[in-house]
Amino acid sequence: MxxxxxxxxxxxxxxxxxxxxxxxxxxxxxxxxxxxxxxxxxxxxxxxxxxxxxxxxxxxxxxxxxxxxxxxxxxxxxxxxxxxxxxxxxxxxxxxxxxxxxxxxxEAVDVTLPYDRVPAGARHPLTTLSERIEDVFVAMGYEVAEGPEVEAEWFNFDALNIGPDHPARGMQDTFFVKGPEGHEEESNIVLRTHTSPVQIRSMLDREPPVYVICPGRVYRSDELDATHTPVFTQVELLAIDEGLTMADLKGTLDHMVQSLFGPDMKTRLRPNFFPFTEPSAEMDMVCYVCRGDSVGNPDRPCRTCSSEGWIELGGCGMVNPRVLVAAGVDPEKYSGFAFGFGIERMLMFRHNVEDMRDMVEGDVRFTRPFGMEI
The missing domain is CATH 1.20.58 (Methane Monooxygenase Hydroxylase; Chain G, domain 1)
Known part of the structure; x- marks a missing residue:
């Protein structure tokens, strides 16, 4: 080595x-x-x-x-x-x-800037008010019923005792759906002019007693202006049971306006005529602004009710026996009451909305002040 x-x-x-x-x-x-x-x-x-x-x-x-x-x-x-x-x-x-x-x-953060610069959303007030009305009646034991917006003439008119010669069935008031080629005038289909067809469908689908509330869009050939729109939202109520009277209708109306406008609100009924109710009445409620104090008082005029003390809300009455028969309900055993009103009109009352066009134009500056309700 x-x-x-x-x-x-x-x-x-x-x-x-x-x-x-x-x-x-x-x-x-x-x-x-x-x-x-x-x-x-x-x-x-x-x-x-x-x-x-x-x-x-x-x-x-x-x-x-x-x-x-x-x-x-x-x-x-x-x-x-x-x-x-x-x-x-x-x-x-x-x-x-x-x-x-x-x-x-x-990555500097300016803590003096608003933290919520993303604008808050808001539900449309018509949706909010419609659901609030539904809640009032669901709490009373009513059921929310819905039906098609494209409806047969029989449900929209005939079953409701609106005869073939009634003015409401004319082209000036009703949107008719065009029929098949060669039979354009014979479709017998319309865009519903009220939510009353849902009442007929409810009576046909259910055995009495029937307690339903029917909200939804309806169509009429009106010009769009400050107080009218061809498409609007309506809500109707139907109650069918043994022994129902106008007193039950009046009590239901009072409870509704008190729940929506305040506990001191009252209603009154003025005689009127509707083909689907007998007797029929126009329903008024006390002016929610002046509470009737402007009547005969020039020192306190009220623009909302024109110093009349009352505001017209909608039509009502006892269900016509002919309507009951058309829906297969025995009028000798059962009676019922119904009423209906436009939600847009009620929204104008509750929130002093002056122009109905604001409700349909989709401008967020209109919906945002109403906020968000769940």
């Missing part, structure tokens, strides 16, 4: 030459200085301080040197690696400071 080669010169190892070590160090320092962000610095760190970096490979060559040469070579490589690590730490601190300063500018 030969003795160790004590005359081995580390300078003869290319990677351990002083000029090679200096070059590796300088390349690492230049790469760190050129890194523009922390990601680039991380790539330079791996390339110049990782396990396969030039200085790491040179450090491995020291193990092959004789003992007396290891110290000098180790010192040379160690000083270079130390300078590289120091430069890496300094550059990382500098880039982190730049990042933090940039984040403070780019």
């Amino acid at each position: 030969s003795a160790p080669n004590k005359s081995y010169d580390p300078v003869e190892v290319e990677a351990l030459k002083p000029e090679a070590i200096e070059r590796m160090r300088d390349e690492a320092l230049a790469a760190f200085a050129a890194a523009g962000d922390l990601d680039a610095l991380q790539e330079a760190k791996v390339a110049h301080t990782g396990g396969t970096s030039p200085l790491a490979l040179a450090n491995r060559e020291i193990g092959a040197l004789p003992p007396h040469a290891k110290a000098a070579a180790g010192k040379l490589v160690g000083q270079a690696r130390g300078a590289v690590n120091k430069a890496l730490a300094a550059r990382q601190t500098e880039l982190e400071a730049e990042r933090d300063a940039r984040v403070l500018v780019e």
Whole structure:
């Protein structure tokens, strides 16, 4: 076995030459200085301080040197690696400071600005009021019933005792659906002019007693102006049971207006005529603004009720026996009452809306003040 080669010169190892070590160090320092962000610095760190970096490979060559040469070579490589690590730490601190300063500018939050700059939504007031009316009657034991908006003439007119010669069946009041080719005038289909057909369908589908409320859109050939619209929302009520009288109708009306307008509200009935009720009446309620105090009092005029003290709300009455027969209900055993009114009109009363066109134009400036109700 030969003795160790004590005359081995580390300078003869290319990677351990002083000029090679200096070059590796300088390349690492230049790469760190050129890194523009922390990601680039991380790539330079791996390339110049990782396990396969030039200085790491040179450090491995020291193990092959004789003992007396290891110290000098180790010192040379160690000083270079130390300078590289120091430069890496300094550059990382500098880039982190730049990042933090940039984040403070780019992600700054002005705590004096409103936090809710996204506008709050609002349900349409017609939807809200319709559901509130439904809640009043559901609490009384009524059921919400719905029906088609495209309806057969029989349900819309005939079953409701509206004869073929009634003016409401004319083209000036009713939208008729065009029939098939060659029979355009014989479709017998209309856009419902009221929600009363739902009452007929309810009596046909249910055995008495029947207590339903029927909200929904209806169609009439009216011009769109401040007080009329060809498409509006109506709600009707039907009660069929044994022994019902006008007194039950009056009590129901009083409860409704008190629930919607206040506990001191009252209603009155004025005789009128409707084909589907007998006797029939117009329903008025006390003016919710002046409470009747403007009547005969020129010092306190009321624009809402024109100083009459009452506001007309809708029509009502006892269900005509002919309607009961058409729906298969025995008029000798059962009686019933019904009433109906437009929700747009009630919305105008409750919230002083002056122009009905505001309800249908879809402008959020109209709906937003009503807010959101659940």
